[in-house]
Amino acid sequence: MADTVKLISPIDGSVYAERSIAEDQAVNAAVERARAAQAGWAETSIAARGKYMLAMLEALDSMNDEIVPEIAWQMGRPTRYGGEAGGVRDRASYMVEIAEQALKAVPAANPKDGFRRYVKKEPLGVVMVIAPWNYPYLTAINTIVPALMAGSTVILKHAAQTLLVGERFAKAFEMAGLPKGVFQNLVLNHGQTEKLLASGKIDHVNFTGSVGGGRAIEKAAAGTFMTIGLELGGKDPAYVLPDVKMDHAVASLVDGAFFNTGQCCCGIERIYVHEKVYDEFVEGFIAETKNYVVGNPLDPATTMGPMAQARFADLVREQKAEALRKGATAHVNMKVERDVAGSPYIGPEVLTNVDHQMSVMREENFGPLVGIMKVRNDEEAIALMNDSPFGLTASIWTTDTDHAVAIGDRVDTGTIFMNRCDYLDPALVWTGVKDTGKGAALSAIGYDSLTRPKSYHLREEI
Template structure:
């Protein structure tokens, strides 16, 4: 019997899509095509590669009307928010725009008469992208586009929960006329993925997902010496100072906590508020949260759809129950149809009287729940923000830029925001520390992580 991957929709529990898992000969053929195509692709000019990327982008955007409800069916995001193509367009366009400069040879810093000395940035070869379901287009292009622009070929293995996204990418590249073998979408099970990574036939893998998944990737790749890009867990904090513009902070942080049902890599999961503005902030935060409408993501009125899987929602229920047992106070208590154990539908929740003995303040939630703590000063806030095994982003809310920078210098994280959150600027490197993983995406530094240096030391005068 042929093994298949089934996509169970969070909307109604139905099987929305089912695809056969690639056979071992099919996997081998895909790798061979990628390897064979890579040499020719590397000889294609950067400008020409960019034309293919922009044509792919336009092909994707042309499918918006089909893709938006498709995303809702696959992982639950409400259709009212449209697709991800505003961000996709920004990232693709920027990485194409900077490619010539980012990839050009770097001359030696100390010129010597009679010599040409420089470092070229060579493509890695065959790059594998293992993409997540929460922002299935945005996260994938972070590596797909710069890897292709750098001259590598790409094999995409998308999450089972967003199985159809890989097919959309493949169709868009086909519409763009990309040469055969340069980009391929494959459907694999975990065992096949691990086997392929351990084969030594992949030169770089980029994985976005859980810490456990990242460890499995490292273990599978052990001994191959491939390079790795890993974006793993997060527990992103916010610190609201006494001079913050509270209305702006409330609106932004509520959105940062609950957009996409809280299923954001850099979503806000814990908030620390200076005691002088704590009561005002909490009151505003609760009021704003109660405006959410939980329901069927295919309906325009819905602003918060189901989580991608019921087990994710059950984790949020468990974190809330544990926090309440330990003395936390829940403020929203919204009544939602189907908000019961075993259902992906769950209401947003705001907790106060929380502390770091509760899992909701220490362990990744990745759902619509947030704890808010009162703090006395910067020292207490920084200590609490750093009291986490993760470090992706942290946001600081203040009217004093230099003060924000001084606090940010002490926070263990990959990105510091001031007066905003939950956003990737493609001109800035996207990276993390601690259990959030390693590697870097986007910006010119992202290109450095998707190329290898090759030195040229040429004596021209003898």
């Protein structure tokens, strides 16, 4: 078993950070602290818990000037975008704001004289968050804050690619004065993580990552009866209709496909365009894509940094090469320094003459590569959007809201967007279907996933 985890920066291949893996004794001690702290934390009022969360946000904000370049060094996102502080604050603040109402006991729908009957929402206990590197603060906060607000304690295991994020969270909670043991950050390898899940000492795990990772989580947790939340792969489609506002659609979908070098859970990976506006859309999309500046993410001029790891970029190169062999046309062919096999630097690419026999239209690439297909009508577009093992989001581009809803009702996905994409609204539940996983995050429904129901049937008249 390796003694340390090394964080290799995609900027230059250097070791940016190295941390010791927690000893098994330290892991067990952390779980015991979490269990011991949980009872007292559950007795803390929701209002008081909320004050700790808001204080934690203030602490994170105070570190943002350091966090932004850290993100660039760890996973490659350009510093010009300013990190994730705004989104973290929006999501966390909303979940704090709705906690009192969302966690209220639910009275029985049919009152009966002489009885008091209701369902309380109890904390799950010890919640483990296994967070990914692509949006290292935003994805983690989706579970950390509502789990703590619901009265559970939290153990965070962050991705090796973003080791420092867990430390930032731990420091922010320490600055907020959070009671000891309520939140803890651990550096673990895969074997330790699986062992901990199999131990029965964790009550709920939330994992964001690959489909393979999700299967490993379920296998490790088998027989423990813990609850599990999984946000896994995506192959999110867009459908552009003839009545679209073209300039808005082009700019939004280019950003949705290529922001964060395409490393977005709900990023656009395939686009279906009605034949009436196909040529105009493709022309505008290609022109907008050519405006990207690929390079060192610490340079303010850079609008697209490297992918987090070279192997991720190589997967994108393989999908592009396969599509070209099968007859696709590449339109951008941007000259990017160090864009060679084995390098994380890669330019954005737009493919046409694609079909669903090509992996680029059905298999996740999680990178800056998008295929655009011409369709004749809604029926063809819907069939193609549903021809995927994934279902996180789908976006529809039209000026007719009722038409968008009618199409959305027939698309197998967790979220339907109209005239926007690649966005998460904390007031709406974040969920998926098929191989995208199971469970629900954010909104009042997210609290239901982080609590257990307990019924009270009280006879007051005898």
